[in-house]
Amino acid sequence: MAEHPAYPVGLRLTGRRVVVLGGGQVAQRRLPALVAAGADVVLVSPETTPSVQAMADAGEITWTRRRYQDGDLADAWYALIATDDPEANARAGAEAERHRVWCVRADDADAATAWTPATGHSEGVTVAVLTTSARGRDPRHTAAIRDAVVEGLRDGTLVAPHHRTRTPGVALVGGGPGDPDLITVRGRRLLAEADVVVADRLGPRDLLAELPPHVEVIDAAKIPYGRSMAQEAINNALIEYARQGKSVVRLKGGDPFVFGRGMEEVQALAEAGIPCTVVPGISSSISVPGAAGIPVTHRGVAHEFTVVSGHVAPDDERSLVDWTSLARLTGTLVILMGVDKIGRIAETLIAHGKSPDTPVALVQEGTTAAQRRVDATLATVAEAVRTQDVRPPAVVVVGEVVTVGPPTAP
Template sequence: MSTATRTVTHTSTGTLAPLLPGTVALVGGGPGEAGLMTVAGRAAVEQADVLLVDHLAPSEALGWAPSDAEIVDVGKLPREAFTPQESINALLVQHARAGRRVVRLKGGDGFVFGRGMEELEACAQAEVSVRVIPGVTSSVAVPALGGIPVTHRGLVQGFSVISGHVPPGHPDSTLDFEALARSGTTLVVLMGVATLSAITAALVANGLDPATPAAVVARGGHPDQQVVGATVADIAARAAHVEPPAITVIGHVAAFAATDTPVLEEVI
């Protein structure tokens, strides 16, 4: 971790302070369409000279930017060409040092599996001022949009959010699936579409009841949102047709999944 001095600002409950030239704003774009972004996030986009945008950021929000703002696509797609994180960090610093108002816009919240801290540290090393504008994290909001609370009185008293980008047993995996299977908490799996079969098999092998409810919410926060409900033993097969982005919820609360009727319009 860097020991460089960091200049980090945050927003108050009032009007967003102007985004000063030479400042980077790390903006969470929320869990779906632009209407789910925060007011502060929108205000930052409206002031941007340049936006560095991920593929899960709400595309409608780009219409809020000034007409002469530069928009740079730095999205990362699984198993496809992508912009390395080091290049993104360098672009943030480069544009800020040129006196521009820089907005780094990504989906959900940038500090939940979003490498937000890496970007903050890169700016700190370069002595670039950073404003953090959190977004509504998809790990909680997407289940809610699918009718699933991650906690519920009398059922579960906590939840665990895990990354599924590598399968159990992979050298890069640091997850303890025995502990997760025995935790008694709701499990929320992000980036786990390709590895869902391996993840559910590992949980069952480590003691999780195969009949435990499970659900996959795909394209959460969008009009074409889809919810697939099953048990942990068969959710991978039932949701085999689902494409990213999708979030899997495993636990008793997944039984609440709204699989028959879309709930997006009701929620927002």
């Protein structure tokens, strides 16, 4: 049997009895996929790992708390044998053969009638990789091939065009804080499949260079106090391209819903009857401080963090921020879009009770090659911004957490 390659097949196990013998690490790794497949899983083992027991407690599997007995595989469609008793494994394998139950042997692949492939998933596709024969099995090599294929599908470097008509629509993608590696896997894949990309200035610009030549890139840059594409024009562009049957990605910096006007775009698309998929992104409010060695919370230092927009000054009638209350908080204050207003913000916080000696850090161009960190206090931050020429985009962190880690980015 070992001289012939295995025949690959996908088992549809929904509602069908699957028996797993042994509740150790092998079962812990294989059970989630069996549950996800909808199988009626029966685990036979005197003991299990805590994770497997949690699955049993949640009702995802049925746990029979004893060792294997002859007859346990009756009426099973599929079996996984993974006990630490070689004699019991052999008896169970023989029972599986008698009942014509496809059987995986964790201890002896040559004695099994089925092998478990190295599997991975990417947006509705399952990648399964099998070694051609038991004699040459190399699980690590098989897993490496699986990982390479799945990663290629996810990040768009391995592109498999859709040959059936795709549903037109818009994907609202959070690009993360700036480093192109910090976009989500799903966001990167959607970019690779896009026909049109409407991109913000603060999105991960390096990703645009990787797009195929046929992809149309629309510059929706909103440069502070300079040229900008009105929000209504952005909404109209998304609707127009989607109605042309194109796959549209709206690429935004950070997370679409953290001071990103993403919901305005979702609402406009909904009113136009255009389907929209929202792909969350890593917000600069936590990622940029982290990249600079600043935890927004830390045991014994800060049990809370508050994120506010500083694009309007505290005394501006348009401001919706309760700066008086913020001054009384003992946790961390993260200010986005507040570099040019930080002097007036600092004065307001001090006026309402915040200590002038409260540490402040400004992280400019966070997570990118141009990242730099400037440290100050509430009393000195305005002068630091001026003398150090700190410019947007920069994240301002106020609080004792600034002093927890190293004074400069690692």
